[in-house]
Amino acid sequence: MLLRIKKSALFLFVLLSTALVANASKQEFYQIKIYHLKTDAQEKTVDDYLQKAYLPALHRSGVTKVGVFKPLVSDQTAVPEKLIYVFIPLKSLNGVLDLEKKLAGDQQYISEGKTYLDAVYTDAPYERLESIILKAFEDAPKFMLPNLKSPMKERVYELRSYESPTEKYYQNKLQMFNKGDEIGLFKRLNFNAVFYAEVISGSRMPNLMYLTTFENKADRDAHWKAFSADDYWKKLSAMPEYQHNVSKNDTKFVVPTDYSDI
Numbered sequence: 037m038l039l040r041i042k043k044s045a046l047f048l049f050v051l052l053s054t055a056l057v058a059n060a061s062k063q064e065f066y067q068i069k070i071y072h073l074k075t076d077a078q079e080k081t082v083d084d085y086l087q088k089a090y091l092p093a094l095h096r097s098g099v100t101k102v103g104v105f106k107p108l109v110s111d112q113t114a115v116p117e118k119l120i121y122v123f124i125p126l127k128s129l130n131g132v133l134d135l136e137k138k139l140a141g142d143q144q145y146i147s148e149g150k151t152y153l154d155a156v157y158t159d160a161p162y163e164r165l166e167s168i169i170l171k172a173f174e175d176a177p178k179f180m181l182p183n184l185k186s187p188m189k190e191r192v193y194e195l196r197s198y199e200s201p202t203e204k205y206y207q208n209k210l211q212m213f214n215k216g217d218e219i220g221l222f223k224r225l226n227f228n229a230v231f232y233a234e235v236i237s238g239s240r241m242p243n244l245m246y247l248t249t250f251e252n253k254a255d256r257d258a259h260w261k262a263f264s265a266d267d268y269w270k271k272l273s274a275m276p277e278y279q280h281n282v283s284k285n286d287t288k289f290v291v292p293t294d295y296s297d298i
Contacts, residue, residue: 063177065126066233068245070166073118081152081161082120087295089149090122096145097138099124101181103230103298105193105290108253121195121290123230123247123298125179132169170233170245175214179231181298182249188292192256193230193249197286199240206242209281210234213244216272222248225262230298240286253289 073079091102103123107116126132139145146153155161172178184191200206213219213232222229227248235243250256263269272278292298 063172063174064179065129065131066170066172066179066231067124067126067132068168068170069122069124070168071120071122071162072164072166073120074163075118078161078163079118079120081155083293085149085152085161086120086122087293089145089152091295091297092148093139093142093145094124094135096142097135099126099135101125101179101297104293104296105195106293108192108289108291110253110289120293125231129169129171166239168238168245169236170231170238171236173210173214173219173232173234173244175217175219176229176232180229182228182230184228184249184251186251188294188296190252191249191291192251192253193247193290193292194256195245195247195288195290197235197240197243197245197284197288198282199243199284199286200281201283203242205281205283206244208278210244212272212278212281216275216278218269218272221263221266221268221272225259225266227259227263256289 071082073082086104091104094102102125103121105121105123107119109116124135126135152161182191182193198209200209219229219232228250230247230249232246233244235241235245248259250259
């Protein structure tokens, strides 16, 4: 009798452990690297490194789709800061560290990225390198490739960052996206979102980020006009339980490089 109880307990433990692992693997993790650049020479060095060494190495390691973006340059605005955003989707949080280990053992990567990797301190390839670690939303557990028809150079991607005044308000904004189905509204209006994710490590917290994509700037403006006029959004945004949960909305317009996978 005691043996049967022990076996049952062991079976239940294994079953629960398997379920927890399976559930944890449902939501992807992302790393966003942001290169802050000062000169055209630095930009070229980083571009060459990403295109010829970094992305090919990531592809060899099993990360098949990597996004590389730069700020949109508009005639109506001042010249933006020189930035390069790199979006890396990963299966687990450990994937961030595992990826670095794989790169360290990839001799082709080390050879092809030599100019960048072995740069001297007096000729650094960037001014600052920022890294943000994110976890995909419960109701958007996997990143999606945009379903667009326009050429890459015409597309406009919108990277939004929503900061909250406290952790409690932040959880409330997450609930608004998931349980409140703000994600569903974006889907219904065809915003072509690449990802929705929680920032679990970054310089701005508590914070969430998402990336929507459009054929061009006019297409983006039309989508947001429809969003603002949507009856469900008016109802959702007016609910008392979802008030004051965003203290800062930082919007960046970016475009994919010609070597970006996304």
